[in-house]
Amino acid sequence: MQISEIYKSLQGESTYAGLACVFVRLTGCNLRCSWCDSEFSFYGGKKMTVQEVLEEVARLSPSGGFVEITGGEPMLQEREVIPLMEQLLDADYTVLLETSGERVLSRVPKAVVKIVDVKCPHSGEADTFAMENLQAIRPHDELKFVLTDRADYEFACSFVVSNHLAGRVNAILFSPAFEKTASGARDTSHCQLDPQQLAQWILEDNIPARLSLQIHKLIWDPAAKGV
Numbered sequence: 023m024q025i026s027e028i029y030k031s032l033q034g035e036s037t038y039a040g041l042a043c044v045f046v047r048l049t050g051c052n053l054r055c056s057w058c059d060s061e062f063s064f065y066g067g068k069k070m071t072v073q074e075v076l077e078e079v080a081r082l083s084p085s086g087g088f089v090e091i092t093g094g095e096p097m098l099q100e101r102e103v104i105p106l107m108e109q110l111l112d113a114d115y116t117v118l119l120e121t122s123g124e125r126v127l128s129r130v131p132k133a134v135v136k137i138v139d140v141k142c143p144h145s146g147e148a149d150t151f152a153m154e155n156l157q158a159i160r161p162h163d164e165l166k167f168v169l170t171d172r173a174d175y176e177f178a179c180s181f182v183v184s185n186h187l188a189g190r191v192n193a194i195l196f197s198p199a200f201e202k203t204a205s206g207a208r209d210t211s212h213c214q215l216d217p218q219q220l221a222q223w224i225l226e227d228n229i230p231a232r233l234s235l236q237i238h239k240l241i242w243d244p245a246a247k248g249v
């Protein structure tokens with residue numbers, strides 16, 4: 023499979039934020055979200071076998087723990103990424119899959135925690151979510167909406183309510199998009215949607231969503247790779 027990078031850091035998002043995790047980033051994506059922070063992974067990388075990836079994960083985290091499969095869009099390499107996830111599970115890792123929601127997820131091993139994006143209008147990739155994925159969602163999974171403004175927020179609320187998602191997943195994440203060009207900055211003024219404003223809307227509307235900040239961008243330079 024084509025791998026962009028493998029590294030160990032703290033999980034920056036989701037309900038696993040703050041925990042040590044090995045990230046396996048696969049090369050390639052078929053979407054082009056306006057706020058994408060991993061465009062470097064669209065091309066390049068190096069070919070690795072499933073066995074080589076497993077060995078690198080074991081070197082970075084020899085005694086189990088969390089492994090996140092991410093990208094790019096990892097499910098574009100489904101033929102190899104599913105055996106990789108199965109073997110990581112067999113080796114007692116907790117496996118997280120970060121995915122755009124555009125690929126069909128029904129063949130992902132059930133024990134994998136899927137963190138699935140639903141693209142909002144201002145991502146530039148609205149309507150790419152494969153609605154059949156709502157059938158593949160399990161109680162331990164998480165749904166993520168990256169928001170840039172009120173219109174994105176209203177789309178996300180409507181999607182949650184009309185698809186009766188409250189209580190169906192471990193978390194519904196509402197995450198303000200970070201400025202793509204932010205560099206050196208480490209504060210929430212670089213969020214495209216003010217987290218304080220988003221918090222207020224969530225409270226006013228009683229939406230069962232969790233405000234999710236990308237903590238790795240507050241800890242390290244937002245432009246830094248491998249963190």
Ligand code: SF4
Pocket residue numbers: 051052053054055057058059060061093094095122
């Ligand atoms: S799906 Fe993810 S990797 Fe692909 S363009 Fe959107 S944010 Fe970037």
